[in-house]
Amino acid sequence: MEYTTLNNGIKMPKLGFGVYQVADQKECEQSVLCALNAGYRLLDTSAAYFNEEAVGNAIKKSNIAREDLFITTKLWIQDANYEKAKKAFENSLKKLQLDYLDLYLIHQPFGDYYGAWRMMTELYKEGRIRAIGVSNFGSDRLVDLILNNEVIPAVNQIEYHPYFQQKDAIKVMKEENVQPEAWSPLGHGGQVLKNPILAEISEKYHKSIAQVILRWNLQNNVITIPKSVHQERIESNFDIFDFVLSKNEMEIISTLDRNEYIADLHDVNLVKQLNGLKVR
Numbered sequence: 530m531e532y533t534t535l536n537n538g539i540k541m542p543k544l545g546f547g548v549y550q551v552a553d554q555k556e557c558e559q560s561v562l563c564a565l566n567a568g569y570r571l572l573d574t575s576a577a578y579f580n581e582e583a584v585g586n587a588i589k590k591s592n593i594a595r596e597d598l599f600i601t602t603k604l605w606i607q608d609a610n611y612e613k614a615k616k617a618f619e620n621s622l623k624k625l626q627l628d629y630l631d632l633y634l635i636h637q638p639f640g641d642y643y644g645a646w647r648m649m650t651e652l653y654k655e656g657r658i659r660a661i662g663v664s665n666f667g668s669d670r671l672v673d674l675i676l677n678n679e680v681i682p683a684v685n686q687i688e689y690h691p692y693f694q695q696k697d698a699i700k701v702m703k704e705e706n707v708q709p710e711a712w713s714p715l716g717h718g719g720q721v722l723k724n725p726i727l728a729e730i731s732e733k734y735h736k737s738i739a740q741v742i743l744r745w746n747l748q749n750n751v752i753t754i755p756k757s758v759h760q761e762r763i764e765s766n767f768d769i770f771d772f773v774l775s776k777n778e779m780e781i782i783s784t785l786d787r788n789e790y791i792a793d794l795h796d797v798n799l800v801k802q803l804n805g806l807k808v809r
């Protein structure tokens with residue numbers, strides 16, 4: 530496993546396992562167990578994925594030492610304020626059957642996230658969370674949060690795949706010492722997995738397109754958390770440490786950007802829809 534060091538000095542695996550839309554509890558538990566058996570140690574869930582209990586059950590059954598795991602969950606919009614964030618944190622911890630979190634993220638830049646950040650800062654200072662961060666924060670909101678708070682987000686988890694590379698946002702994160710983390714690194718299983726240029730590169734290394742994309746993430750120092758419910762894919766997505774893309778191949782992949790995103794967080798209807806989702 531390769532690790533990166535976050536801005537507060539803690540080490541985070543660069544490859545992890547995501548469980549968005551794995552709502553079936555049995556399937557989620559089995560997938561997470563399969564991922565842990567394959568060697569993943571970073572798990573990414575959220576209160577809004579409705580599967581923290583299943584993730585917790587898999588962690589427990591795996592018998593892997595707690596300090597070897599890196600567990601991320603996220604605070605949903607309805608709980609994004611100073612008072613509610615504490616209760617939401619305790620709820621998530623209870624469901625995950627843990628007594629501390631490695632990383633707690635504000636899931637969306639909506640609601641009273643400044644209040645939530647103050648509470649998360651307190652929990653961080655009490656040692657109940659090893660690092661705190663954000664998700665889906667555009668550069669403007671990210672920099673404003675940094676300028677107005679004592680603790681800087683360790684991570685910003687954003688949509689990132691070859692068709693949506695967010696180069697300006699990544700540049701700002703690097704300048705501000707905030708670690709980028711990719712959500713939907715495989716484009717949510719979409720057309721990018723059929724790209725002919727990626728296919729050509731993947732053939733050269735006898736790898737899949739998914740493996741090439743994940744390797745491109747690592748080499749760009751972007752943490753990546755692919756999801757799958759299939760053992761073969763879970764294992765192959767982890768098998769990316771035995772080849773290195775050349776500088777030229779990295780540059781070729783960087784030209785595939787189409788500004789083609791999955792979620793438009795500036796779309797008013799999506800903002801309304803996300804605000805309407807209740808996690809309890």
Ligand code: NDP
Pocket residue numbers: 546547548549550573574636664665686687711712713714715716717718719722737739740754755756757758759762763765766
């Ligand atoms: P991914 O980009 O990881 O793609 C997952 C899809 O690709 C699934 O349909 C999966 O199918 C398929 N797939 C996985 N591996 C392969 C492979 N090797 N070959 C072909 N197809 C494959 O999508 P996600 O949207 O799940 O993103 C990953 C994680 O990022 C999430 O699980 C979540 O943890 C996080 N996330 C965070 C968000 C945020 O707002 N912060 C938003 C979205 C995601 P199958 O399962 O059938 O194998």
